[in-house]
Amino acid sequence: MSAQNERNETVPESRADVVRGLYDALSKGDVPGVLARLAPEVIVDEPNRLPYGGVHQGREVFVRSVLGAMTGYADVAITAAEVFEGPTGVVGTLTGRLTAHTTGEEFPLTMVEIHQVDEGTVRKIDVFTKNPDELAAFYARAEAGTR
Numbered sequence: 001m002s003a004q005n006e007r008n009e010t011v012p013e014s015r016a017d018v019v020r021g022l023y024d025a026l027s028k029g030d031v032p033g034v035l036a037r038l039a040p041e042v043i044v045d046e047p048n049r050l051p052y053g054g055v056h057q058g059r060e061v062f063v064r065s066v067l068g069a070m071t072g073y074a075d076v077a078i079t080a081a082e083v084f085e086g087p088t089g090v091v092g093t094l095t096g097r098l099t100a101h102t103t104g105e106e107f108p109l110t111m112v113e114i115h116q117v118d119e120g121t122v123r124k125i126d127v128f129t130k131n132p133d134e135l136a137a138f139y140a141r142a143e144a145g146t147r
Contacts, residue, residue, distance in 0.1 A: 015117035016085035019092050022115075022122060023081040026094075034067070035059050039121040047132040051139050073142040074098040076109070090115040100142035107138040 025033030038059040046053045052069035056062050078096040098107040110130040116123045
């Protein structure tokens, strides 16, 4: 093993790297990888208009209530993720596509998330979506099985 590799293994992940790892796990559908990057009592605040909207506390609650609801209605494909680290937190942008299980309808997904990262895990995520009303209508159509 080279000295460079040894140094890299001892350097703790940056806050941005923690969020990049979270997004990588999300894009692969790697639930254990997602859980590993979330604090046990993580707080996730989703837009209220969505079927999984509101404040969720705890990583298992997040996986069940948010990810479970999203994937229960549609296949989720993340096509791009960018992470920006600032002095007060980490901002992530996610773009992708939802495909309704019932109808095959596709919906473009755009989200901006503000992450609070501490001691190698995400403690809080405040989620903003570009078009929450249209996204809520997509989920309603997917649930009803109509376009």
